[in-house]
Amino acid sequence: MKNNKIWYLGYLISLVLLIVIFTLDLNRSTQTAVTILFSFVLAITHVNIIHNKMIAKDKEYNILSKDERNEMIRDKVNAMNSVVLISFIGIITVVFIVYEWYIPAIITGSMIIMDPIIMIFISRFYEKRF
């Protein structure tokens, strides 16, 4: 329940962002960015609240969420998904370079460089934990 209450803060943040969208005179790019941020925050908040409520109330959903085999499958899927996505980003980076779009290429290239660094930090965190 404690975790659920923190997530309700997301609704508040979404409301604030909505007010910002409709009240402030933002330029088009900023308004688009704030709208996307609002959608993201609202979606994540709502899904997590519903998930936590179902965990508490629906026994079958609780079992399926916490089932060890399902957790193992989720871990493997996330790991493989990460590799596939980084590969796609790599291909996109090459395309950007071919078209001489260097700034987007630097951004996507940085993501590829950061990936193993982030993995090292996350790995260190879990090594201390387990």
Added chain:
Amino acid sequence: MENKLEELRKKKGITQEELASALEVSRQTIGSLENGRYNPSIILAFKISRYFGVPIEEIFIYQEDENEE
């Protein structure tokens, strides 16, 4: 890992769903355990052992050579 889970379950006269519900896992996990596609965690192995009242070593058969491959 080979196991006698299906044999024990049928001897007790319960379905995979009933066993899954008792062990608080999904039916698919029970299915995967029975056909040897998935090996349980130590906690789940103890739960199974306690449920059937049979020692773990009599349910799950660990074969050294098979696992070294």
